[in-house]
Amino acid sequence: MIEVLAPLPVLLPLLGAAGALLASGHPTFQRTLSLVVLTAVLAVSVVLLLVADAEGAGAVSVGGWPVPLGIVLVVDRLSALMLVVASTVALGVLVFAVGQGAADGSEETPLSIFHPTFLVLVAGVSNAFLAGDLFNLYVGFEILLMASYVLLTLGGTAARIRGGITYVVVSLTSSLVFLAAIALVYAATGTVNMAQLAVRLGELPEGTQLLLQSMLLIAFGIKAAVFPLSAWLPDSYPTAPAPVTAVFAGLLTKVGVYAIIRTQTLLFPGGALDELLMWAALATMLVGILGAVAQSDLRRMLSFTLVSHIGYMVFGIALGTAAGLAGAVFYVAHHIAIQTTLFLVAGLVERQGGSTSVHRLGGLARRSPMLAVLFFVPAMNLAGIPPLSGFIGKLGLLQAGVAEGSVLAFTLVAGGVVTSLLTLLAVARVWTRAFWRPASQPPAEETAAAAAADATARRRPDDETGDATGEEGDGLADGRPRTALQDAWRRHTAVALAAEPGLPPAAGAVRALRPLPRTMVGATTALVALTVALTGLAGPLYGLADRASVDLIDRTPYITSVFGTEEVP
Amino acid sequence: MTPTIVFPLMIGGLYAAGVYLLLDRSLTRVLLGFVLLGNATNLLLLSAGGVAGLAPILGYSDADEINDPLPQALILTAIVITFGVSAFVLAIIHRSWRLVREEVVGTDEEDRRVAARRGTDADELDPDELAPEDRIAGHADSLSEDVEELADDVDLPAGSGRR
Numbered sequence: 264m265i266e267v268l269a270p271l272p273v274l275l276p277l278l279g280a281a282g283a284l285l286a287s288g289h290p291t292f293q294r295t296l297s298l299v300v301l302t303a304v305l306a307v308s309v310v311l312l313l314v315a316d317a318e319g320a321g322a323v324s325v326g327g328w329p330v331p332l333g334i335v336l337v338v339d340r341l342s343a344l345m346l347v348v349a350s351t352v353a354l355g356v357l358v359f360a361v362g363q364g365a366a367d368g369s370e371e372t373p374l375s376i377f378h379p380t381f382l383v384l385v386a387g388v389s390n391a392f393l394a395g396d397l398f399n400l401y402v403g404f405e406i407l408l409m410a411s412y413v414l415l416t417l418g419g420t421a422a423r424i425r426g427g428i429t430y431v432v433v434s435l436t437s438s439l440v441f442l443a444a445i446a447l448v449y450a451a452t453g454t455v456n457m458a459q460l461a462v463r464l465g466e467l468p469e470g471t472q473l474l475l476q477s478m479l480l481i482a483f484g485i486k487a488a489v490f491p492l493s494a495w496l497p498d499s500y501p502t503a504p505a506p507v508t509a510v511f512a513g514l515l516t517k518v519g520v521y522a523i524i525r526t527q528t529l530l531f532p533g534g535a536l537d538e539l540l541m542w543a544a545l546a547t548m549l550v551g552i553l554g555a556v557a558q559s560d561l562r563r564m565l566s567f568t569l570v571s572h573i574g575y576m577v578f579g580i581a582l583g584t585a586a587g588l589a590g591a592v593f594y595v596a597h598h599i600a601i602q603t604t605l606f607l608v609a610g611l612v613e614r615q616g617g618s619t620s621v622h623r624l625g626g627l628a629r630r631s632p633m634l635a636v637l638f639f640v641p642a643m644n645l646a647g648i649p650p651l652s653g654f655i656g657k658l659g660l661l662q663a664g665v666a667e668g669s670v671l672a673f674t675l676v677a678g679g680v681v682t683s684l685l686t687l688l689a690v691a692r693v694w695t696r697a698f699w700r701p702a703s704q705p706p707a708e709e710t711a712a713a714a715a716a717d718a719t720a721r722r723r724p725d726d727e728t729g730d731a732t733g734e735e736g737d738g739l740a741d742g743r744p745r746t747a748l749q750d751a752w753r754r755h756t757a758v759a760l761a762a763e764p765g766l767p768p769a770a771g772a773v774r775a776l777r778p779l780p781r782t783m784v785g786a787t788t789a790l791v792a793l794t795v796a797l798t799g800l801a802g803p804l805y806g807l808a809d810r811a812s813v814d815l816i817d818r819t820p821y822i823t824s825v826f827g828t829e830e831v832p
Numbered sequence: 833m834t835p836t837i838v839f840p841l842m843i844g845g846l847y848a849a850g851v852y853l854l855l856d857r858s859l860t861r862v863l864l865g866f867v868l869l870g871n872a873t874n875l876l877l878l879s880a881g882g883v884a885g886l887a888p889i890l891g892y893s894d895a896d897e898i899n900d901p902l903p904q905a906l907i908l909t910a911i912v913i914t915f916g917v918s919a920f921v922l923a924i925i926h927r928s929w930r931l932v933r934e935e936v937v938g939t940d941e942e943d944r945r946v947a948a949r950r951g952t953d954a955d956e957l958d959p960d961e962l963a964p965e966d967r968i969a970g971h972a973d974s975l976s977e978d979v980e981e982l983a984d985d986v987d988l989p990a991g992s993g994r995r
Contacts, residue, residue, distance in 0.1 A: 402909065431924065449877070
């Protein structure tokens with residue numbers, strides 16, 4: 264069963280991407296094709312998970328080459344679970360993107376290239392999850408990175424190019440570190456097959472092991488955005504279109520976390536760097552969330568919480584116990600769903616309010632109660648309010664930390680609680696400002712118009728001096744004390760608006776008035792429902808995470824799935 | 833098996849030059865640095881295959897004397913990937929040049945704004961300096977020292993404030 268199905272999550276999206284590329288002139292066909300392909304991938308992943316859970320891990324040698332020579336794809340509980348969660352959110356984001364494309368036309372997001380690239384991204388993610396050898400993992404990373412470069416710079420506006428450059432250069436560096444690590448691993452052991460490496464790496468001298476392990480961890484740490492390798496993420500993610508940021512936030516960093524799990528459990532089970540990882544986890548949690556608290560832009564705030572909560576997963580991995588790993592695996596599944604959902608909601612907020620800056624948003628709860636619910640539920644889930652799944656995941660991790668019992672573990676537990684509270688503070692600030700406060704600041708469309716007038720006056724002082732002075736005169740004629748600060752605020756919004764490339768200030772007003780398309784709201788609602796359902800499903804899911812982590816600690820299921828019961832060469 | 837000094841020297845030199853270029857703000861130099869780093873890594877992969885031998889073709893040379901073919905296959909893949917990414921970076925540089933006449937790594941303006949903000953974080957606005965209708969919720973005319981001014985401003989019922 265696994266032999267037949269395992270290649271499909273990689274193969275189907277790649278074929279679908281080819282088909283979508285050929286049919287670039289037929290948007291309807293493209294859309295249908297992408298949706299069908301991703302639904303099929305989801306179905307296959309669910310079957311793989313059921314089989315892997317019932318019968319244990321399985322492997323398939325691609326192309327029929329004997330095992331240590333050829334490429335193997337390995338399906339165990341962890342990779343199958345990752346596949347299911349990844350393809351679920353990918354499908355949700357695709358529906359959202361289709362809704363957005365149908366509503367906007369294809370100016371900002373050229374859909375003819377979006378669909379093929381999105382499918383390639385999914386293929387890369389699946390390949391990384393299934394890869395049974397280190398080089399195939401590298402190829403999986405490169406596939407998804409290449410697709411992500413294109414998606415991040417979609418439309419090629421100035422802001423996206425600027426954010427994209429940072430992302431591309433950092434990703435390239437991490438890929439080169441990874442490739443160099445593979446070269447050294449091969450030089451030391453003579454293989455890149457992970458099951459074989461699991462045996463052979465243990466026979467190396469300790470210093471060599473430490474070098475290889477730290478190189479791999481640096482490479483994966485950049486991809487997973489673990490502090491101090493996380494600075495690139497909040498810089499580049501917020502500029503991309505909403506669905507792209509959503510799928511990046513959900514999937515890409517988690518592929519890095521997945522690779523860290525494999526490195527720490529399968530390849531280097533000795534726990535040599537666990538203490539260092541603990542410190543990194545603590546710093547990631549605290550630095551990330553302090554950054555989030557300081558932000559005034561919704562998307563940037565979410566990007567910082569994304570970095571921060573990677574720390575929880577690294578904490579679970581660094582504990583090295585079955586309980587810690589189970590917590591980390593559960594948290595990965597929870598966090599993929601929750602972070603994707605929140606970024607989609609941010610996309611809806613931007614449509615409804617015309618901005619993602621909390622200074623300019625206001626009164627959204629009254630104007631769009633539905634949107635308020637869609638934001639509130641996942642936001643509380645992210646902060647870890649009981650009984651939502653975020654609480655369960657954090658509780659599991661904290662319990663595992665307490666059970667471990669060392670001083671460092673208790674420090675991490677305290678750090679985790681503080682991070683959780685600060686997350687609540689960060690999302691609550693957005694909630695009170697963007698949703699809860701009355702729209703006492705001028706509503707978005709008026710702000711946009713005022714800013715437009717202001718900006719035009721400032722930009723062309725020669726032509727429009729009359730207008731500019733006229734406006735200030737109005738302000739005085741109102742008899743209101745118009746303070747310098749208020750002017751500064753106006754100028755600030757004007758600058759923010761003028762800085763948005765390709766968007767004439769007057770269009771801001773139109774933008775704010777656009778209604779929310781039903782497909783986009785539907786897709787977001789479905790994902791919100793999924794994150795809530797994770798609470799109900801927490802029992803079975805946590806059981807699965809438990810079994811997966813026992814397998815990870817044991818290592819034999821993975822190795823025997825590749826080599827059978829015979830001796831590993 | 834004789835170790836050679838040439839490989840380490842070349843690899844080290846390429847890595848040093850590559851990192852130096854990568855740290856530059858000019859994107860063209862970053863790209864050149866990336867190409868150098870890619871080649872250095874490919875050489876590292878090549879040296880991972882052990883000492884040089886004959887071409888790894890069955891029937892052409894003895895199995896004892898051939899090179900390890902796997903690193904070469906890996907290098908081939910890595911070269912293709914490096915090539916594709918270089919082309920993409922070139923396209924980005926071109927695009928950046930056309931948009932802003934610059935080919936340097938840009939500044940994150942929002943980041944600068946957040947960093948430049950003062951420690952007191954009240955939406956950058958002191959609500960008490962605003963007209964009442966502009967105030968955020970919870971800041972309605974509650975401060976006693978403002979009441980006099982406010983009474984004139986928003987037509988509060990006379991005598992409602994402390995005079």
